[in-house]
Amino acid sequence: MVAVAMLVFALAGVWPTAAEPATATAARLxxxxxxxxTRSAVFIDSAAMGRIIQVDVLHPADGGARPSYYLLDGLDPGAxxxxxxxATDAEPFFGDKRVNVVLPVGGQASYYTDWQQDDPRFGRYQWxxxxxxxxxxxxxxxxNGNGVNGIGGLSMGGNAAFILAARHPELYRAVAGYSACPDTGMAAPAIMFSVANRGGNPLNMWGPPGSPEWGAHDPALLAERLRGxxxxxxxxxxxxxxHELEIKPQLPENLVFGGPIETGVxxxxxxxxxxxxxxxxxxxxxHSLTGTHSWSYWQDTLHASWPTLGAALGA
Structure with a gap:
């Protein structure tokens, strides 16, 4: 599948083009x-991406220092x-918990990573x-963040959470993946296909599979950095x-593909x-004996994960 995707890009003449380096200017609120x-929408002018990024934050109603849990979206984030x-009860669920839940908005098929090249479809991705x-x-x-952070995500976002935790071990105390594959090498065909299927050129991300940048973003190879x-x-x-009889309009294709995707995950x-x-x-x-790649199961596992994650963060 990877070879086919690369051939398609070669025939179409859409090889990566060089991006201008990001400026060192700090981001601006x-x-x-x-x-x-208990919910705020934060708009940040990102120097790295050259545009304004929305981030939703679920937070306690009162003051006081608390940790932050960065929770990433899937392949097709909401608008x-x-x-x-x-798609979940995350807002009421965290309503009585002393934690900032940080929810980036956007980043379709980005894998929340710094792409090597600007992409004609997605523009500049420096997530x-x-x-x-x-x-x-x-x-x-x-x-009022106290500097203690965790990171998690579902599907694409869970893969990214493990990548970021392995690449920045000093930043995160806990990491979670809901229906996520933290082995970038094993997931390479699916990653290439998912980006191309959304209209992007996956070669703009880390270059061709097997290149050093793919290895540098593989939690399976960097697993030692997750120790502790x-x-x-x-x-x-x-x-x-x-949950199969429930219809989640946020991802209707999972009614058809959710089973096979979850089998691979x-x-x-x-x-x-x-x-x-x-x-x-x-x-x-x-490990659940049943369950497909769909939002109702991610709501369940978000709840199931919190006693472990909350304790690690001191929330």
């Missing part, structure tokens, strides 16, 4: 819109808000710089379960779990 006493708030360098100081300053962190992973098997999670065990790195891995 534009404004904050209070949507409720105007994170799909976590659109790693935004999430790890530009955003945390603003969150801590505006929402609280690690949570969840997966179903792809076998239909209790499950194989990856099993393999990654074995990798961690081989290194003596503890992890909580929730």
């Amino acid at each position: 534009v404004h904050i819109e209070e949507r409720s006493p 105007g808000q994170s799909t976590w708030t659109n 790693e710089t935004f999430l790890t360098a530009e955003l945390p100081p603003i969150i801590d300053a505006e929402f 962190k609280t690690i949570y992973l969840s997966t179903g098997t792809g076998i239909p379960g209790k 499950n194989a990856c999670v099993v393999s990654f779990g074995e990798r961690l065990r081989g290194l003596g790195i503890p992890a909580q891995i929730d």
Whole structure:
């Protein structure tokens, strides 16, 4: 599949073009819109991406220092808000918890990484710089963050969460993936296909699979950097379960493809779990006997993960 994708790009003549280097100017807070006493929309002028990025924050109604949990979206983020708030009960669930839940808005098929080249479809993607360098100081300053952070995400966002935790181990105390494959090498065909399927050129991200940048973004190869962190992973098997009769308009194709996708994710999670065990790195891995790649299951596992993640963050 990777070879086919590369051939398509070669024939179409859409090879990567050089991007201008990002400036060193700090990101600037534009404004904050209070949507409720426990939810705010933050608009940040990102120097790295050269545009304004919206970030939704769920936060306690009162003051006091608290940790922050950066929670990433999937391949097709919601418009105007994170799909976590659109498709799950994340907002009421975190309403009584002393934590900032930081929800970036946008980043379709970005893998929340710094792309090597600007993309004709997506423009400038420098999400790693935004999430790890530009955003945390603003969150801590505006929402009483105490410098303790965790990161998680579903599907694409879970893969990205493990990449960012492995590449920036000093920044995160805990990492979680909901139906996520943290083995970039194993997921390479799916990553290439998913970006191309959304109209982007995956070669603009890390170059061709097998290049050094793919290895530099592979948590399976960088797993030693996860030692000492609280690690949570969840997966179903792809076998239909209790939520299959529910319709989630946020991702209707999962009614058809959710089973096969989750089957592949499950194989990856099993393999990654074995990798961690081989290194003596503890992890909580929730394997469900049923369940597809869909939002109702991610809501369930968000709830199931929080006692572990909240304890690690001191929330």
